[in-house]
Amino acid sequence: xxxxxxxxxxxxxxxxxxxxxxxxxxxxxxxxxxxxxxxxxxxxxxxxxxxxxxxxxxxxxxxxxxxxxxxxxxxxxxxxxxxxxxxxxxxxxxxxxxxxxxxxxxxxxxxxxxxxxxxxxxxxxxxxxxxxxxx
Numbered sequence: 001x002x003x004x005x006x007x008x009x010x011x012x013x014x015x016x017x018x019x020x021x022x023x024x025x026x027x028x029x030x031x032x033x034x035x036x037x038x039x040x041x042x043x044x045x046x047x048x049x050x051x052x053x054x055x056x057x058x059x060x061x062x063x064x065x066x067x068x069x070x071x072x073x074x075x076x077x078x079x080x081x082x083x084x085x086x087x088x089x090x091x092x093x094x095x096x097x098x099x100x101x102x103x104x105x106x107x108x109x110x111x112x113x114x115x116x117x118x119x120x121x122x123x124x125x126x127x128x129x130x131x132x133x134x135x
Contacts, residue, residue: 015039015040015041016040016041016063016064016133017040017041017042017043017060017061017062017063017064018035018040018041018042018043018062018063018064018065018066018129019043019045019051019054019055019062019064019065019066019067019083020032020035020042020043020044020045020066020067021045021046021047021048021050021051021065021066021067021068021071021076021079022045022046022066022067022068022095023046023047023068023071023072024068025046027118028044028046030122031066031125032044034122034125034126035066035125035126035129038126038129040129041060043062047071047072047073048071048072048073048074048078048079049073051065051067051079051083052079052082052083055083055086055087056086058086062087062090063090063091063133064090064091064092064093064129064132064133065079065080065083065090065091065092065093066092066093066095066129067079067080067092067093067094067095068094068095068096069094069095069096069098070096070098076094077094080092080094091114091132091133091135092113092114092132093114093115093116093128093129093132094113094114094115094116095115095116095117095118095120096115096117096118097117097118097119114128114132116128
């Protein structure tokens with residue numbers, strides 16, 4: 001007698017591409033590992049220059065930018081505005097370990113903006129990414 005093997009339906013988030021922009025090497029590595037384990041393709045940038053290069057490459061779609069609010073040489077908000085000039089439909093999540101006053105100065109303190117407070121757990125990170133991709 002042959003056992004019937006039940007296959008799991010494919011994850012609708014699998015192979016979605018996330019551009020992760022984070023200047024803290026440890027957090028960047030951890031977030032990348034967590035997201036890849038969930039089936040996402042992760043393009044990693046330590047700052048705006050690398051992020052622009054990856055976004056301009058244009059060889060693959062980028063479904064979401066997950067960026068720090070405070071980056072070297074440019075705010076995460078300015079980075080997103082520049083990337084959206086070429087990719088207007090890209091979804092965005094900002095993240096920061098700073099308080100509300102710093103976040104507000106960088107133009108991200110708005111209820112319509114998706115935001116994660118650092119530090120966050122892997123579960124919170126993955127849930128927020130999936131929720132924003134599904135929106």
